[in-house]
Amino acid sequence: LGNMWAQDWSSLYTRLSEEKAPLDITKTIQEQKWNASRMFHAAEDFFASIGLEKMTPTFWEKSIITKPDDRDFQCHASAWDMHDGDDFRIKMCTDPSMEELRTVHHEMGHVEYYMLCKHQHVLNRQGANEGFHEAVGDLIGLSVATKTHYEKLGLMKPTDKYNPTDILLMSALTKIAFLPFGYILDKWRWTIFTGETPFEKMNEKFWEYRIKYQGVSPPVKRNESFFDGGAK
Structure with missing residues (x-):
């Protein structure tokens, strides 16, 4: 299945689809010289466009969005609430790619949740269960992985080939296959x-x-x- 834990079946895509390869705008992202900062600001703009909060100045000051050169670093992306009502952070070694762009939106979805719960008692700021936050993050990640949104970002053109069924197939192989x-x-x-x-x-x-x-x-x-x- 191409994954050590069989939690992601995306390697089966080319066997199940008539397309030779799944939609991947990574090359365009790199050709347009997107960097971590641009990816994060694009995510912030998306959240603002649906009526949610912009990131705080402290977020931009204290988040680590590229891998530091001067230390060992755990690169697994994560979002953090420092519990003072203003200090929210993301830790991520961002590379310019389609998957990383989706991950940026996912992690910022966690931060939006933290920001909206900041007035609650600290015991009430967590998700309803451990999977709730991930569901919120993935909802946002899937929402932006569309041709319409990529066109708004200038990463696709209206004339670019696009099969929505194949996008759904890839989503199923990566997300639904994980559920069991x-x-x-x-x-x-x-x-x-x-x-x-x-x-x-x-x-x-x-x-x-x-x-x-x-x-x-x-x-x-x-x-x-x-x-x-x-x-x-």
């Missing part, structure tokens, strides 16, 4: 917490769920010397 994986990972985890799955059977239970709910099997025989669920 996310479900089994938490289901498996909770059976360990409750004692239903003993420590000496953890990997066996993990693959039982993988086969039952996700429909994937291991490429080689697995046993309890492996901890495949913990690899994520």
Whole structure:
């Protein structure tokens, strides 16, 4: 499937679509010399256009949006609420690409949530559950990944070839295919917490769920010397 955890099936796209390759505006982004700052300001403009907040001056001052040269750095993108009502940040090693542009919108979606909840008691500022914030972020990420929005950004032309069905197919392979994986990972985890799955059977239970709910099997025989669920 082209993904270590089988959580992303986008590698199957060329087998399922008549298109030779999925829509990718990365080359155009790079040719137009977009950088991290331009990508973040484009995201801010999008949120402002739908009636949400612009980022605070502190956000622009303290966020890290490119990889520092002077230290080791964890590049996984993340958004942060420093809980003073003004200090919200994103940490990201931004590269100019279509996927990174979507990620910028996703992370800024988290910040918008933080900003709108800043007047609440600190215990009420988190999402309804751990997946709620991600749903908000992905909703925004999917909303901007359209030809109409790319045209507004000058990254596509009205005459550019575009098949909306193929965009939906790629979204399904990347987002819907993740749902059973996310479900089994938490289901498996909770059976360990409750004692239903003993420590000496953890990997066996993990693959039982993988086969039952996700429909994937291991490429080689697995046993309890492996901890495949913990690899994520």
